[in-house]
Amino acid sequence: MSGKKLNSLLWLLLMIFSTGFAKAQVITLKDAVQTALTNYGTIRARANYVQASKATVKQASKDYLPDLSLSFQQDYGTVNGQTGPLYGYRGLSTASSGPPLAEQNWNAAFGALYLANVNWDFFTFGRAKEKIQLSKAAVARDESDFQQEQFQHGIRVAAAYLNLLAAQRLTQSWQKNLDRAVTLQSVVVTRARNGLNAGVDSSLANAEVSNARIALTRSKDAEQEQANILARFMGIPPQEFLLDSVFIARIPTALYAQAATSQEQHPVLQFYQRRIDLSKEQVSYFKTFNYPTFSLFGVFQGRGSGFDYDYGAQDSKGFTRSFGKGIDPVRANYLLGVGMVWNLTNPLRIHEQVASQKFISKALQDEYELVDQQLRAQLALADNKIRNAVDNYREVPVQIKAASDAYLQKTVLYRNGLTNMVDITQALYALNRAETDRDIAYSNVWQALLLKAAASGDFGLFMNEF
Numbered sequence: 449m450s451g452k453k454l455n456s457l458l459w460l461l462l463m464i465f466s467t468g469f470a471k472a473q474v475i476t477l478k479d480a481v482q483t484a485l486t487n488y489g490t491i492r493a494r495a496n497y498v499q500a501s502k503a504t505v506k507q508a509s510k511d512y513l514p515d516l517s518l519s520f521q522q523d524y525g526t527v528n529g530q531t532g533p534l535y536g537y538r539g540l541s542t543a544s545s546g547p548p549l550a551e552q553n554w555n556a557a558f559g560a561l562y563l564a565n566v567n568w569d570f571f572t573f574g575r576a577k578e579k580i581q582l583s584k585a586a587v588a589r590d591e592s593d594f595q596q597e598q599f600q601h602g603i604r605v606a607a608a609y610l611n612l613l614a615a616q617r618l619t620q621s622w623q624k625n626l627d628r629a630v631t632l633q634s635v636v637v638t639r640a641r642n643g644l645n646a647g648v649d650s651s652l653a654n655a656e657v658s659n660a661r662i663a664l665t666r667s668k669d670a671e672q673e674q675a676n677i678l679a680r681f682m683g684i685p686p687q688e689f690l691l692d693s694v695f696i697a698r699i700p701t702a703l704y705a706q707a708a709t710s711q712e713q714h715p716v717l718q719f720y721q722r723r724i725d726l727s728k729e730q731v732s733y734f735k736t737f738n739y740p741t742f743s744l745f746g747v748f749q750g751r752g753s754g755f756d757y758d759y760g761a762q763d764s765k766g767f768t769r770s771f772g773k774g775i776d777p778v779r780a781n782y783l784l785g786v787g788m789v790w791n792l793t794n795p796l797r798i799h800e801q802v803a804s805q806k807f808i809s810k811a812l813q814d815e816y817e818l819v820d821q822q823l824r825a826q827l828a829l830a831d832n833k834i835r836n837a838v839d840n841y842r843e844v845p846v847q848i849k850a851a852s853d854a855y856l857q858k859t860v861l862y863r864n865g866l867t868n869m870v871d872i873t874q875a876l877y878a879l880n881r882a883e884t885d886r887d888i889a890y891s892n893v894w895q896a897l898l899l900k901a902a903a904s905g906d907f908g909l910f911m912n913e914f
Contacts, residue, residue, distance in 0.1 A: 476692045477609050478914055480682055484605040485598055487683025494594035501590045505583040512576040514568030514744075522560045522775050526553075527755055547760035557754025557767045558774020566746045575736035578729070585729040589722040596715035601681070603902045606910060608678040610898065613691045614891035615671035621883040622667045626660040628855075628876060633657050635863060649869040656873060692914075699841060699893045700913050703834050707904035714823060714905030720816040727809040734805060737798045740790030750777035823903050830900035837892040844886045851875070851882035 485491055527546030569576075636653040639645040679686045711717070754774035756766035768774070858875040861867040901910040 474690050474692055476914065477606060478911065480609050480678065481602050481605050481911070483684065484601060484682045488601055488681065489683065490597055491594075491601060494590070494597045498587065498590045498594050501583070501587040505580065505587055508576075508580045508583040511579065514566055514570075517563075517565040517567075519563040519565070520561065522558065524556060524558050524774075526556045527759075546755065549760070549764070553764060555764065555767055557769055558752075558771050559754060560752040560775035560777065562750040562777055564748045566744075568744045569741050570744050571742040573736050573739035575733070575739075575741075578733040578736050582726070582729045582733045585722070585726040589719070589726045592715070592719040592722040596719040599715040599905070599907055600902075602907055603898065605678070605681045606898050607895070608674065608681050609691065610695065610891055610894050612671065612674040612678050612689060613693075613695055614887060615667070615674045616691065617696060617887035617891070618884055619664070619667045619671050621880065621887055622660070622664040624883065625876070625880040626657070626664050628879070629653070629657045629660040632859070632872065632876065635859075636869065639863075639865075644865060645869070652869045652873065656876065694914065695894050696887075696890050699838070699890075700897045700910075702909060702913065703838065703893070703897055705909060707901075707906035707909055709904070709906050711820070711824065711905070716823070716905070717816065717820055720812065720819055724809060724812045724816060727805060727812055731802055731805045731809065734798055734802050738795045740788050743787045743789070745783075745785050745787060747783040748780070749782070750780045752777045752779075823905075827900065827903035830896060830903050833896040833899060834893070837889065837896045840885075840889040841893050844882075844889045847882040848886055851879040855879040 525544065527544050633650075633653040633656070636645065637650045640650040675689055676686050678689065712721075752773075752775050754768050754770065756763075756768075759766035855872075855875040855878070858867055858872040862869070862872045897913075898910050901907050
């Protein structure tokens with residue numbers, strides 16, 4: 449390959465890589481919110497809680513099914529019996545049954561028991577239904593919790609996005625301030641060397657440059673901190689962000705629009721209301737324990753034994769040690785019945801439990817009313833902030849124009865020896881203050897709208913601007 453072609457190839461590769469690096473991907477606010485709602489740990493946790501509650505509803509629905517048990521056992525042992533009472537305390541006794549004999553013997557054979565048992569609490573005064581309703585109320589609470597967490601986290605991400613954008617704009621303003629200070633320093637030093645200005649002016653210029661560098665470093669530190677907060681909220685590693693500049697190009701069009709939802713539909717209030725509903729369902733469920741339980745039950749049993757029917761005191765040799773004959777079921781029994789269980793002391797306990805749950809419901813209602821009051825106050829505050837932010841936004845161009853003209857005038861006068869260093873320093877400070885006020889004023893308008901969206905429960909009021 450010739451040197452000319454090699455140079456052309458290298459130049460082409462350089463252009464490709466430089467173009468790729470120049471086109472950094474802009475992260476929009478919608479992208480940031482969507483990424484956060486997908487990645488953030490508490491959002492994923494709330495989603496899993498919802499799934500767990502839904503599984504509990506299915507479990508509660510199946511609790512009404514009857515118990516069906518199958519059992520079998522095959523044993524080998526003796527059947528010595530003895531007349532007298534017995535209590536099988538904690539199962540520490542055998543179930544050997546045989547005729548009482550005059551003396552102990554060690555005749556042993558195989559035996560077996562085969563059992564099928566059905567037990568169904570078919571009527572419990574609505575207990576099963578109330579348990580299902582209680583589980584459904586828990587699902588509604590967890591779904592509401594999931595939705596309000598999504599809403600609140602979306603607000604947090606949007607606020608972090610605006611804060612980072614404002615910090616980036618302030619960094620740019622402080623960089624411009626440093627550039628102006630460096631330019632002024634060059635002019636001052638040149639005039640001082642030529643004897644046109646006092647030497648102290650160069651010291652003042654150096655101090656201004658140093659102050660501008662310190663202010664820029666502080667601004668970068670604040671920007672990095674806000675970028676770290678946004679990255680944490682998005683659930684991604686810390687990095688530098690290239691944000692959408694729509695916020696500095698215009699102000700929202702729906703500043704004074706009304707929310708599309710009523711106050712009662714606020715996601716946070718919905719969550720508190722679902723907590724109240726769940727507590728009331730618990731009261732209804734507890735009350736069902738005051739009543740008895742009616743059950744149907746049935747048993748079918750098959751039994752085998754290696755001992756003959758006439759085994760006893762007269763014929764102690766009527767048994768076999770054959771395993772096959774011992775486990776063969778030669779007798780069967782069945783049993784059907786209806787039963788009722790009612791613990792008469794239950795109402796005394798349930799009464800206090802219900803009373804306790806009712807107080808919990810009242811406490812949850814008090815919390816609901818407190819949150820409702822706070823949100824209404826926040827909504828009123830948001831309207832005031834919108835008005836104040838718009839007033840400041842309209843004043844910013846006047847301040848910028850006046851400060852720019854003053855700085856230009858003082859710079860020209862200083863270069864011609866018609867003013868001193870103190871005047872131009874004051875003009876430099878005024879211009880920098882005007883620029884930072886502009887950046888803050890733009891951000892405050894959007895922050896005020898975001899506050900209104902958070903207070904009204906309508907995130908679309910803010911997101912529909914994009």
